[in-house]
Amino acid sequence: MKYQDSLQQASDKAAQVKLFLQRTNLAAHPINYAVSYEYISGYNSELCHIIEHKLLAKAPLDDFVMAELYIRFLAPANPQQEQLLQEASSMVSRMAAYSDVAAEQLDNYIQQLDSSMLQIKNLGADTPLLNIVNQLQHSTTEFRLSQQQMQQQLLLANQQSHQLRHELEQLKQQRLLxxxxxxxxRLAMQNQLDIWFSEQPGRRIAAIAVDLDHFSRFNLEYGNTIGDVILSKVARKVSSYVQNSGLPVRSGGEEFLILLPDVDLRSASEIAEQVRRGVEKLRFVSSRTKKTLPKVTISLGVSLYQQTENWYQFLGRTAEVLLLAKQRGRNQVANETMLAT
Structure with missing residues (x-):
């Protein structure tokens, strides 16, 4: 068992978990309960650190965030799977390298042997020596056939190893999507942030928080299946405005986050307005009824990362700017300069 709690300890923790779920407005389903129990137990320092920072920054804890924490820290065999991926990737890389080297060495050996026997013949050697050379040529011919077969096998193994390595890379990429x-x-977001800040500790990063207006009401009226289709199409539209240097993230159920390095507040606000207009122009038709669905709009909040705050405080402040856009009527862009007005 993972936990060695006594009955009394488990009962006390269960009561604390219940209070925690109530305080954070989380439903008491298994994933939320498991993550909360892990947090209350205090065994996983990284998970506790993330939750504490979110609470301190008043960043929302919702089912989407809790599910990601569960997958990242509590999903069975997650660390072992990551280690297996790394070891397998390393293995196929070595296999590909060895097969290339072996094929090249065998080919060089046969070329040298052919050249040496040709030189001996050209020297006009006596009959016994020529017999030996002929035997060597016969053996070389057989060896060449064997080497060609081996080379084909090595080529096939090389192709398979490259394919496996490609599939492993795709699998690792899927874990970030x-x-x-x-x-x-969020895992991909954290990885990218680490890269950006390692490259330039004082780097300027803008964040655009995006939320679909009244989307829960839309789901209730038209169903989650249509809601997922709408969400996916809006996500693609949002992503289309992000250049290669930026990072589009799904940060919540109907929430997205666009991270833009080396971009000032004004430019980020202009990009946010372009995203808002692009989504507003989308039109959706029900494939079942052929009726036009209501127009989908988004609210956006824009802020810049400050060196005096941690990342969770920054995301919390960005959420406040997004809330301001909603309070002002939705389907608009707000930036952090409006918080003081």
């Missing part, structure tokens, strides 16, 4: 929208997930 949200399966519904194809946008990056």
């Amino acid at each position: 949200d399966p519904l929208t194809g946008l990056y997930n």
Whole structure:
């Protein structure tokens, strides 16, 4: 068993978990309960650190965030799977290298042997020596056939190893993507942030928080299946405005986050407005009834990362700017300069 709690300890923790779920407005389903129990137990320092920072920054804890924490820290055999991926990738890389080297060495050996026997013949050697040379030529011919077969096998093994390595890379890439929208997930976001800040500790990063207006109401009226289709198409539209240097992230159920390095507040606000207009122009038709669905709009909040705050405080402040856009009537862009007004 993972936990060695006594009955009394388990009962006390269950009561704390219940209070935690109530305080954070989380439903008491198995995933939320498991993550909360892990947090209350305090065994996983990284998970506790993430939750504490979110609470401190007043960043929302919702089912989407809790599911990602579960997958990242509590999903069975997750660390072992990651280690297996790394070891397998390393193995196929070595296999590909060895097969290339072996094929090249065998080919060089046969070329040298052919050249040496030709030189001996050209020297006009006596009959016994020529007999030996002929025997060597016969053996070389057989060896060449065997080498050609081996080379074909090595080529096939090489192709298979490259294919396996490609599939492994795809698998690792899929772990960084949200399966519904194809946008990056929070794990990918954290990895990219680490890269950006390692390259330039004081780097300027703008964040655009995006939320679909009244989307829960849309799901209730038209169903989650149509809602997922709408969400996926909006995600693609949002992503289309992000250049290669930026990172589009699905940060919540109907929430996205666009991270833009080396971009100032004004430019980020202009990009946010382009995204808003692009989504507003989308039109959706029900494939079943052929009726036009209501127009989908988004609210956006724009802010810049400040060196005096941690990342969770920054995301919390970005969420406040997004809330301001909603309070002002939705389907608009707000930036952090409006918080003081």
